[in-house]
Amino acid sequence: MLDLKNPATQQQAMEAFFFGYQAFTAKADEMLERRGLSRVHQRIVFFIARYPNLSVKELLALLGVTKQALNIPLRQLVEVHLVNSVASETDKRKRLLELTDDGARFEQSLRREQVKLLERVFAEAGETAVNGWLAVNLALGKTQVLAD
């Protein structure tokens, strides 16, 4: 077991997390930059893919930004027909977000690159490690939700 009483071990774990996350996001950032898009664009299409027909408010909560920060990139995605924003049947104030066919392809292409990185790393680290990695990340994420 990792001895978290040991400062050097603490530092190693934190450093690994820092560089690990950085490596993971670097790949996508690079791809996005080539298309003149930002991380927010990716997150938007990612969450719409994951939770189809979510509302703008729900998306804001997932992203953890203000609506002003979301406004421009989301509008752009709608303008270039990657995202559809359709009024809800049950509550016409709400706009439900969904990916267009193009949008779905775009989101997949972004995701594929990151998955390729994960696959490489997973192959190296092995099944047990991967399950543990996911379990810890999920547990960490849960604390977040509770904190909000």
Place this chain on the structure above:
Amino acid sequence: MLDLKNPATQQQAMEAFFFGYQAFTAKADEMLERRGLSRVHQRIVFFIARYPNLSVKELLALLGVTKQALNIPLRQLVEVHLVNSVASETDKRKRLLELTDDGARFEQSLRREQVKLLERVFAEAGETAVNGWLAVNLALGKTQVLAD
């Protein structure tokens, strides 16, 4: 093994990483904000604690920013006597960075909060999961270093 061929599994893994990292950094961000400091300040003291007497150039490489971006927060840390910048004996162009006693206490207090979160999560996830989590993060980090 996580089936990375399955889009839903891909999305789950990516989302867990996203929220996990966010939860991990949120605690420290909050503490830093109270003291009027930023993440860069934390990273600086973190890396100085991890690699005492590292040079400015080495620190820049670890942080992955320009020297202009490092300049102001580092200067601030020196001004408030959390960091000492001392000319190297062997090469007087280099300034070697070290934490003052206050700086060491400050870095520890930041780290302790993050470690508390890790401990809670580790207790929940168990030893095997934790080792796996670390192994995958380390493997991810390694890809980064190679890419640079």
Place this chain on the structure above:
DNA sequence: TAAAATGAGTCAAACTGGTTGACCGAAATT
């Protein structure tokens, strides 16, 4: 049914954290 609240969107001003580029001075290397 009138008043209040909610969801979405927009404009403007400001701030943060970063960038590129141009320098400088001291010290080391060639």
Place this chain on the structure above:
DNA sequence: AATTTCGGTCAACCAGTTTGACTCATTTTA
């Protein structure tokens, strides 16, 4: 002696974000 390296600084600028104020349509409520 010339060049390179290390650290530092100034300036302009840029992206992404925030806060705040406001509108409009719709839904909820009192």
